[in-house]
Structure formats: structure tokens, C-alpha cells
Amino acid sequence: MSYTTILTETRGRVGLITLNRPQAMNALNRTLLSELVSALTAFDSDEAVGAMVITGSQRAFAAGADIKEMAEASAVEMLTGSFVELFDGIRNVRKPVIAAVSGYALGGGCELAMSCDMIVASETAKFGQPEVTIGVIPGAGGTQRLTRAVGKALAMEMVLNNRMLTAGEAAQFGLVNRVVPVERFLEEALALASEVAGRAPLAVRLGKEAVNKAFELSLTEGLEAERRAFYMLFATEDQKEGMKAFVEKRKAEWKGC
Numbered sequence: 451m452s453y454t455t456i457l458t459e460t461r462g463r464v465g466l467i468t469l470n471r472p473q474a475m476n477a478l479n480r481t482l483l484s485e486l487v488s489a490l491t492a493f494d495s496d497e498a499v500g501a502m503v504i505t506g507s508q509r510a511f512a513a514g515a516d517i518k519e520m521a522e523a524s525a526v527e528m529l530t531g532s533f534v535e536l537f538d539g540i541r542n543v544r545k546p547v548i549a550a551v552s553g554y555a556l557g558g559g560c561e562l563a564m565s566c567d568m569i570v571a572s573e574t575a576k577f578g579q580p581e582v583t584i585g586v587i588p589g590a591g592g593t594q595r596l597t598r599a600v601g602k603a604l605a606m607e608m609v610l611n612n613r614m615l616t617a618g619e620a621a622q623f624g625l626v627n628r629v630v631p632v633e634r635f636l637e638e639a640l641a642l643a644s645e646v647a648g649r650a651p652l653a654v655r656l657g658k659e660a661v662n663k664a665f666e667l668s669l670t671e672g673l674e675a676e677r678r679a680f681y682m683l684f685a686t687e688d689q690k691e692g693m694k695a696f697v698e699k700r701k702a703e704w705k706g707c
């Protein structure tokens with residue numbers, strides 16, 4: 451499949467997607483979001499891929515939704531155009547997705563990073579929800595995911611007053627997994643994705659599902675869902691292989707079944 455706003459490739463078992471609108475700081479327009487969802491969906495159903503990385507450039511992961519594309523839109527056009535709904539396609543991906551963020555991750559760009567399962571940030575990364583400066587609020591999860599990640603006090607400051615976080619602050623407040631020098635951020639994200647992609651695929655998939663349920667369910671319901679998934683894994687060959695390999699002191703060979 452050929453795309454116009456993203457680049458895709460595979461590195462071993464990792465599917466790499468690079469946002470590629472340098473002239474617009476990788477602003478997320480409709481084409482880019484559609485292509486991104488389509489590439490993620492293709493990698494998600496490719497057995498040779500175990501995890502994905504989304505990245506931008508050193509200067510910008512993504513500077514938000516494309517303001518020029520949205521500027522003249524009416525509320526009805528926004529509603530019926532289902533632009534923001536494209537984000538649901540990212541949420542539906544079942545394999546792990548890691549954001550490799552350098553430079554600006556603003557507005558929809560910050561929301562995209564937060565839609566991923568883990569974030570590796572370069573020292574130059576800047577996270578923010580500046581929508582209030584253009585008369586709107588976050589529309590693709592910013593008020594919800596940010597609040598869950600960094601807490602109410604900071605989320606309010608970011609959403610109501612355009613407070614931006616440096617990479618160091620983002621790590622301190624639990625928004626990102628790790629911060630690395632700019633020349634290594636992509637390499638580090640790919641290495642992390644490659645490690646995850648080398649693990650038992652069904653356990654990884656159900657682990658992702660279970661952690662995400664923590665945001666949706668009560669503790670009792672969440673514990674119940676986790677337990678069912680845990681039991682279900684005993685129906686897989688990989689559970690037998692994993693435990694046998696441990697006992698036999700050798701490396702497990704995963705089959706994904």
C-alpha cells in the first residue's frame with residue numbers, strides 16, 4: 451500500500467510508521483489520520499509483526515490536528531465528518547503500539563502519543579494541549595487520558611492555560627516511560643518494541659487488554675476480567691511451552707497459539 455503522508459517499514463518484527471508532513475510539523479489532517487489507522491490495522495493483522503512504533507521527526511512528533519483544515523468547519527461538519535472518530539481506529543489496535551516522541555507533541559499530537567501503549571521521549575520532547583489558545587479544547591481524549599496520567603491539578607493547568615511539559619517533567623509525572631538523548635530516541639523505542647514483539651503474543655495481547663480495562667471498570671470487575679484472561683492463557687500452547695522452558699532452563703519458543 452502506498453501512502454502520501456506517512457512512511458511505513460518493518461524492522462524485524464516491528465512495524466514502524468513515520469508521520470511525514472514536515473512542512474506542517476506533522477499536523478494530523480484527515481488523510482494522515484486515515485493512513486495511520488490503515489497502516490496500524492495492516493500491521494495488526496500481519497503475523498510477522500509483533501509490535502508497532504509511531505514516530506515523527508526530531509523537530510515534531512505532531513503539532514496537533516491540522517488547524518488550516520479545521521478552521522472553517524462548522525459543528526455539523528465536524529460531527530458528520532467523523533474526523534475525530536478516526537482515533538477509535540488507533541484504540542482498536544490489539545498489538546502493542548509505542549510512540550517515539552521528539553520535539554512537539556501538541557494537541558492531537560499529544561493525544562496520539564497518549565493513545566499509544568508506551569511513550570519513549572527524546573530530551574527535546576514537549577507535551578501540551580494548547581487548544582485553548584485557538585478557542586477550543588482537546589477533542590481526541592486529551593482531557594481524559596491526560597487527567598488519568600498526570601492527575602487533575604496538572605491536567606487543568608495544561609488544558610486551561612497551555613502549560614507544556616518538558617520530557618523530564620513528563621517522565622516525572624508518569625506520562626512517558628523513559629527519556630533518552632535525541633539521537634537515540636527512535637532506536638530505543640524500536641528496541642523496546644522488538645523486546646515486546648519477541649514475547650508470547652497472546653499473553654502480550656491479553657496483558658494490553660487487561661491493563662486498558664483498568665481505565666474502564668471497577669476494581670472488582672477489572673480483577674474478574676484479569677482472572678478470566680489469566681485462566682484462558684492456560685488453554686494456549688505458549689503457556690505450556692513457557693513454563694516447560696522455565697523448568698528445563700532454556701529459552702521458550704513462542705508459537706502464538
Ligand code: CO8
Pocket residue numbers: 473474475477478483513514515516517518519533534554556557558559561580581584587588589590
Ligand atoms: N496545523 C496546521 N499547520 C501547522 C500546525 C497545525 N497544528 N502546526 C504547525 N503548522 C505549520 C505552520 O502553519 C507552519 O506552516 P507555514 O510555514 O506554511 O506557515 C509550519 O507548520 C511550521 O510551523 P511554525 O512556523 O509555526 O513553527 P514554529 O517552530 O515557529 O512553531 C509550533 C512550532 C509551536 C508547534 C507552532 O507551529 C504551533 O503552535 N502550532 C500549533 C499547535 C496547536 O495549537 N496545536 C493544537 C491544534 S488543535 C488540536 O490538535 C485539536 C485536536 C482535536 C482532535 C484531534 C483529532 C486528530
